[in-house]
Amino acid sequence: MVRKPKKQVIYEAAARLFQEKGYSAASMRDLAERVNLKASSLYSHIRKKEEILQKICFDNARRFLEGLDEIQQQFSSPLAQLEAVIFLHIDIALDDPTSITVFNDEWKHLEDPYLKDFVKLRKNYEQRLLDIIQEGQSSGVFTTVTPTTALNTMLTSLRWVHYKHAGDEPEKLRKDISALILGGIKV
Amino acid sequence: MVRKPKKQVIYEAAARLFQEKGYSAASMRDLAERVNLKASSLYSHIRKKEEILQKICFDNARRFLEGLDEIQQQFSSPLAQLEAVIFLHIDIALDDPTSITVFNDEWKHLEDPYLKDFVKLRKNYEQRLLDIIQEGQSSGVFTTVTPTTALNTMLTSLRWVHYKHAGDEPEKLRKDISALILGGIKV
DNA sequence: ATTGATTACGAACGATTGTTCGTTTGCAAA
DNA sequence: TTTGCAAACGAACAATCGTTCGTAATCAAT
Numbered sequence: 001m002v003r004k005p006k007k008q009v010i011y012e013a014a015a016r017l018f019q020e021k022g023y024s025a026a027s028m029r030d031l032a033e034r035v036n037l038k039a040s041s042l043y044s045h046i047r048k049k050e051e052i053l054q055k056i057c058f059d060n061a062r063r064f065l066e067g068l069d070e071i072q073q074q075f076s077s078p079l080a081q082l083e084a085v086i087f088l089h090i091d092i093a094l095d096d097p098t099s100i101t102v103f104n105d106e107w108k109h110l111e112d113p114y115l116k117d118f119v120k121l122r123k124n125y126e127q128r129l130l131d132i133i134q135e136g137q138s139s140g141v142f143t144t145v146t147p148t149t150a151l152n153t154m155l156t157s158l159r160w161v162h163y164k165h166a167g168d169e170p171e172k173l174r175k176d177i178s179a180l181i182l183g184g185i186k187v
Numbered sequence: 188m189v190r191k192p193k194k195q196v197i198y199e200a201a202a203r204l205f206q207e208k209g210y211s212a213a214s215m216r217d218l219a220e221r222v223n224l225k226a227s228s229l230y231s232h233i234r235k236k237e238e239i240l241q242k243i244c245f246d247n248a249r250r251f252l253e254g255l256d257e258i259q260q261q262f263s264s265p266l267a268q269l270e271a272v273i274f275l276h277i278d279i280a281l282d283d284p285t286s287i288t289v290f291n292d293e294w295k296h297l298e299d300p301y302l303k304d305f306v307k308l309r310k311n312y313e314q315r316l317l318d319i320i321q322e323g324q325s326s327g328v329f330t331t332v333t334p335t336t337a338l339n340t341m342l343t344s345l346r347w348v349h350y351k352h353a354g355d356e357p358e359k360l361r362k363d364i365s366a367l368i369l370g371g372i373k374v
Numbered sequence: 375a376t377t378g379a380t381t382a383c384g385a386a387c388g389a390t391t392g393t394t395c396g397t398t399t400g401c402a403a404a
Numbered sequence: 405t406t407t408g409c410a411a412a413c414g415a416a417c418a419a420t421c422g423t424t425c426g427t428a429a430t431c432a433a434t
Contacts, residue, residue, distance in 0.1 A: 022209060022210075022211055022295065022296070023209075024209055024211035024212040025211040025296065105292065108209065109209070109212065143366065143370075145363035145366060145367060146355055146359065146360075146363055149355065149360065149363045149364060149367070150363075150367060152347040153344045153347070153364060153367045153368070154344075154367075155347070156343050156344050156345075156346050156347040157340045157341075157343050157344030158343075159343050159346075160339040160340070160342070160343040168333055168336065172333065173333075173336065176332035176333055176336045176337075177336060177340060179330065179332060180332060180336070180337060180340045180341075180372065181340070183330075183370050183372070185367065185370070
């Protein structure tokens, strides 16, 4: 039986707390109570509150970016790439729903320069997906809706899995969602 | 030239502030500054901070519910109803993007009993949409994905219009989005 | 048993929070 | 011009915020 490092316990409890109350409304005293500490003791493990948010946001950003790297190595057709992206989002959401919620909803409370960096990362990620969509349109595989409309519709439609999925088998979920999204994009 | 009632000016500035900073991080002194008042003066017009959030949330909830009422009077087929719901969401989002953002993202900061009431309203709304989807599936017009999966995918995919739409003509936007969503749902 | 480092603590800090209160200002009706 | 009411204000309230600091407890290695 290996004991989890306290630092990790704190990060996980913080993610749950941020999810429930939102970052701003979550107090360090709340967080301390959840890990059986006093607020001041937290600072033996972390430097500041925002540091927790930073880790949550950038760890998840890295997951998406590295996932996309692999996908673009592995698949060449826009359709296969897009389907793999859908699976990527679903798998990440199912693997750590709490942390993904914070990543999705609380990033705006990052302070500069982290906020700027985060926005830049996301913009790059979205641009790469946009390129895939445009390539699919050029080769006649995708319908010719406005590319950013297709992108945004796809991305946001993947943002409910983490907090609402009703206990479906992951495999059924992946199949259903990819059918719903790609059904609207494929020509 | 009619002057806007100060109360309304406050509500609109509050919506923008809540959108930018989030409800919890938005202070009454921030809000006061934006309407050229001191914080204490706000209380000549409102009773408390949460009252503003309540109005934003329930006003928008009413728009959706009444919109759905009209739709179900006007259309009978599940497909026509669902398309009309898509248009409803887009039109509301385009009409008042700021207030819709707050409605979408900040409702969780309502206090009981308003929080409970709000959740109940939303649950009822979603149940009515679920019934439409199930009816469409029974009559063979919709694919047989898990109904809640179809519902959630559709609803969340409608939640980017308010903050990201790149200046498309509303008509093109309506056409593209409904094609994307319905393309995945229709058999 | 002694050391040394890590972890936990209570107390307190200045800052900011939402809100109240008594008073003053501004304006419209009389 | 006087009256009366709504709007705006400064000052202050208790509460809570993130964080710091000096000290005490804990624990592993010597």
